[in-house]
Amino acid sequence: MSRRDAVAAEIPRLRRYARALTGDGDAADDLVQDCLERALTRLDQWRHGESPRRWLFTILHNIHADAMRRRARRPVHVAYDERDARHQGADPQTHASAGDMDRALQQLSEEQRAVVLLVGLEGLSYAEAAAVLGIPAGTVMSRLARGREKLRVLMQETGDGRSRPSLRRIK
Amino acid sequence: MSADGFSESWLHAYLDGELTAADRRAVEAWLEAHPDIKARIRAYRRINDALHRSYGALLDAPLPDRMEETLARLEAPSPHRRLARLAASIALVLAIGVAGYGLGVLTAHHLPADLLPGVGPQKPARPMLVDRALGAYRVYVSEVRHPVEVDARQEAHLVKWLTKRIGEPVRAPDFRSHGFRLVGGRLLPDNGRPAALFMYEDGTGRRLTVYLRRRVDEPNTAFQYVSYEGLSAFYWIDAPLAFALTAELPRQRLLRIAKTMYEQLE
Numbered sequence: 001m002s003r004r005d006a007v008a009a010e011i012p013r014l015r016r017y018a019r020a021l022t023g024d025g026d027a028a029d030d031l032v033q034d035c036l037e038r039a040l041t042r043l044d045q046w047r048h049g050e051s052p053r054r055w056l057f058t059i060l061h062n063i064h065a066d067a068m069r070r071r072a073r074r075p076v077h078v079a080y081d082e083r084d085a086r087h088q089g090a091d092p093q094t095h096a097s098a099g100d101m102d103r104a105l106q107q108l109s110e111e112q113r114a115v116v117l118l119v120g121l122e123g124l125s126y127a128e129a130a131a132v133l134g135i136p137a138g139t140v141m142s143r144l145a146r147g148r149e150k151l152r153v154l155m156q157e158t159g160d161g162r163s164r165p166s167l168r169r170i171k
Numbered sequence: 172m173s174a175d176g177f178s179e180s181w182l183h184a185y186l187d188g189e190l191t192a193a194d195r196r197a198v199e200a201w202l203e204a205h206p207d208i209k210a211r212i213r214a215y216r217r218i219n220d221a222l223h224r225s226y227g228a229l230l231d232a233p234l235p236d237r238m239e240e241t242l243a244r245l246e247a248p249s250p251h252r253r254l255a256r257l258a259a260s261i262a263l264v265l266a267i268g269v270a271g272y273g274l275g276v277l278t279a280h281h282l283p284a285d286l287l288p289g290v291g292p293q294k295p296a297r298p299m300l301v302d303r304a305l306g307a308y309r310v311y312v313s314e315v316r317h318p319v320e321v322d323a324r325q326e327a328h329l330v331k332w333l334t335k336r337i338g339e340p341v342r343a344p345d346f347r348s349h350g351f352r353l354v355g356g357r358l359l360p361d362n363g364r365p366a367a368l369f370m371y372e373d374g375t376g377r378r379l380t381v382y383l384r385r386r387v388d389e390p391n392t393a394f395q396y397v398s399y400e401g402l403s404a405f406y407w408i409d410a411p412l413a414f415a416l417t418a419e420l421p422r423q424r425l426l427r428i429a430k431t432m433y434e435q436l437e
Contacts (some may be wrong), residue, residue, distance in 0.1 A: 012234075036241040120225065
């Protein structure tokens, strides 16, 4: 597989992860684009013959974490109604239930969300997730347990997680 | 711990297929006796299913044009066109330079630099630049108490001062992604003209320097490499400035740092 094809094969997964992580299709694609641009300047860090998955997810995580740190220094306050409206906007590339899932995921901490998605959606092993996030495997496991439990409580009333999770209950 | 048995982490490890077959069987047997926890594991599994349902469509979505364009650049031999050209020149210079000019430096380093032989079609632009840079490295890197005149805490002042003295915008490259932080810098004389030296240090105390001054009459060049008495240097001329990056590092490692510097100063 050529270098291009190996990277191209990872992009759909990067987009899916970024979409679930940010809850916003445009922000997600900006993140993936930045990731690809940075990857281009760091090709020497990718050992040849290896799957670029871990390498690309690590780059994407680092860019996202930097952006989150900048945002933390300059907080943007979004009214709850406004956020709701944004999620209800048409997003043809995701399932109709993505809005519900977005809302539930946004209730998790940034750290919990990343772990829940890397393991539960992208199927990374604990060791891979730990490498991508630059944290010990034990921390992956504790964040995963807390994040999943919170999601479970959020979705409890619906029974199968398919319909709208009741957000008020956890306030 | 959950109830009387396995820790939360074990339950998740079971769900995520991180357990050995024997451990998995042990957890399964235990879950049979604990239907409430078994139901909770099922709920976690449904969360994974819901995640795939919600976002799975992106796996088949066409890529945006800008991503396709970026991918196309991957097929070039090197990340940037300019860097690609540089890389090609490096190969050329190494091929003919190691045999010609490289040996010339090694055997005749004590001769005035201007007398050194050229490198075939790609004449080395002022080896004097490299002599000065290597000299500055040797003199100042071993300095414990006064390695720099202005330290990194006053980086803004340092950069402003050196910019004024060099007469061109000067910046201290950021090598933190390579593990080197700025120590500071100083002004140096270079054949009667001002030159700037930035010094960096990694966590182990290893140092590298960036030497730069205005280009005199040299043509622009690609990266060129010199190794001498354990020191490695990459140098290049990119009007209006001439640069030399020096360290005791393997060539490939130093090349990566040089590329970072080149990109930042672009």
